[in-house]
Amino acid sequence: MTTAILECISTLSISAQQLRRLPKLLESGLLKKMPSTLKDSDVPNLFREPYIQTGYRPTDQDWKYYFLSLFQKHNESVNVWTHLLVALAVLLRFRAFIETETFTWSALSIPLVLYVLASLTYLTFSILAHLLQSKSELAHYTFYFMDYVGVSTYQYGSALAHYYYSSHQAWYDKAWPFFLPGAALLGWMSCVGCCYAKYRYERPYPVMRKVCQVVPAGLAYVLDISPVVHRIIVCSMDECSDRAVWYHCLQIFFFVISSYFFSCPVPEKFFPGGCDIIGHGHQIFHLFLGLCTLSQLEAVLLDYKDRHEHFTARYSPTSTQISCLSFFLLIFCTSLTAFYLRQKIKQQLDKKDL
Numbered sequence: 001m002t003t004a005i006l007e008c009i010s011t012l013s014i015s016a017q018q019l020r021r022l023p024k025l026l027e028s029g030l031l032k033k034m035p036s037t038l039k040d041s042d043v044p045n046l047f048r049e050p051y052i053q054t055g056y057r058p059t060d061q062d063w064k065y066y067f068l069s070l071f072q073k074h075n076e077s078v079n080v081w082t083h084l085l086v087a088l089a090v091l092l093r094f095r096a097f098i099e100t101e102t103f104t105w106s107a108l109s110i111p112l113v114l115y116v117l118a119s120l121t122y123l124t125f126s127i128l129a130h131l132l133q134s135k136s137e138l139a140h141y142t143f144y145f146m147d148y149v150g151v152s153t154y155q156y157g158s159a160l161a162h163y164y165y166s167s168h169q170a171w172y173d174k175a176w177p178f179f180l181p182g183a184a185l186l187g188w189m190s191c192v193g194c195c196y197a198k199y200r201y202e203r204p205y206p207v208m209r210k211v212c213q214v215v216p217a218g219l220a221y222v223l224d225i226s227p228v229v230h231r232i233i234v235c236s237m238d239e240c241s242d243r244a245v246w247y248h249c250l251q252i253f254f255f256v257i258s259s260y261f262f263s264c265p266v267p268e269k270f271f272p273g274g275c276d277i278i279g280h281g282h283q284i285f286h287l288f289l290g291l292c293t294l295s296q297l298e299a300v301l302l303d304y305k306d307r308h309e310h311f312t313a314r315y316s317p318t319s320t321q322i323s324c325l326s327f328f329l330l331i332f333c334t335s336l337t338a339f340y341l342r343q344k345i346k347q348q349l350d351k352k353d354l
Contacts, residue, residue: 034065037074045203046137049075051268055276057134066132075276078283079130086290087123090116090297097301107317110324111164112304118157118327119293125150126286141345145195145338151217152191152334156327158296159183159224164311164320165303166248167227168234172314175226180323184330186220191334193217199341214263225252228299244306247299251292258288 035058040048043056055075057066070080094116103109129147133140163179197212228248235245261284268275275281 034068034072035061037072043134044137046140047134048203049280049282050204050265051272052276052280053273059134059136061135063132063135066135070131073277075280076130076134078278079286080127082283082286082290083123083126083130086293087120087127089294090119090123093294093297093301101301101305107315107320108308108311109304110320111160112300114324114327115157115161115300116297118154119297121157122147122150122154123290123293138342138346138349141198142342144198145342148191148194148198149331149334149338151194152187152220153327153331155190155217155220155224156183156187156330159187160324160327161296161300161303162224162227164315165300165307166231166244167310168231169310170234171227171230176314179223179227180326182223183220184326186216186223187330188333188337189216190220192337195338195341199345210263218259221255225255228252244299244302247295247302250295251299254288254292254295258285258292261285261288 037054038056038058040053040056043059047056047059052075055073057069057072057074057076070077097103125143125146129143133143159180160183163176163183167175193212193216197209200212201209229252232245232248232252234240235242261281265281268280
């Protein structure tokens with residue numbers, strides 16, 4: 001037993017030493033051979049962001065370069081790493097929950113698994129979008145369309161979790177017939193709005209582009225969060241001490257902050273060129289959206305663990321399974337929308353190259 005422990009410690013020590021050497025190996029080897037980042041004037045207009053003047057990666061490089069740029073300092077680095085770390089945290093937290101709590105693979109757990117899958121989907125697609133979009137114009141559109149599919153998936157995954165685990169009985173009695181169909185429709189509309197805005201408008205972007213993005217997504221969020229808001233109000237009136245409610249409050253708080261930084265180019269608007277690598281608004285948006293996801297995950301896990309009686313009293317296994325099939329139907333519809341607009345973009349780009 002002691003020998004095994006010593007061998008384990010020795011292995012971990014070697015691994016730690018290798019990890020410490022990794023930045024030096026990258027810096028002295030691979031990263032030195034990689035192209036330097038560029039100013040905004042040196043990249044096509046499509047890739048430029050308002051008030052971000054440096055840190056752009058060159059286009060038309062090998063795919064290997066963009067994957068390795070995960071370890072390079074550029075204006076998308078923080079965007080990639082924030083969601084990469086949050087995705088790892090979600091995966092580890094859910095794994096720990098499965099191993100330590102009473103978790104069974106049954107109808108009761110299907111919405112929870114879909115919610116975690118939706119969270120990992122939006123985080124993964126966001127990582128790919130910010131890491132690989134600089135490859136070419138078509139890659140830029142393709143990966144951002146994927147990002148919007150991921151956002152829509154996350155919206156509906158959140159709606160499922162709130163509906164099945166977090167809703168109060170009084171809310172459920174009034175909202176159950178239309179909530180999931182409405183959440184699915186608005187989730188699809190959110191994807192359509194974002195993809196169309198990306199397809200239709202070119203830089204400098206007009207205000208209408210932000211309207212197409214924010215309004216459908218905002219309506220989807222209002223509906224998806226409604227069971228949680230109702231629960232918070234009921235809890236405050238009853239002076240309850242439900243731990244999950246505090247995490248639900250945190251997820252709303254973090255989401256509101258993230259929405260502000262998504263909608264407004266601050267603080268870079270006030271310091272052009274000063275927030276290029278660290279500190280611009282989209283990075284802050286990513287940070288608070290990640291905190292929102294982690295708070296939401298903790299709230300949903302608590303609700304799943306403590307509110308079994310609500311689930312079994314309302315939902316049959318068959319109806320739950322049928323309802324959760326809509327999750328995959330939504331992914332299919334949003335993916336089809338994104339693919340259709342990608343083909344339209346490809347046709348435009350092909351004509352431009354003739």
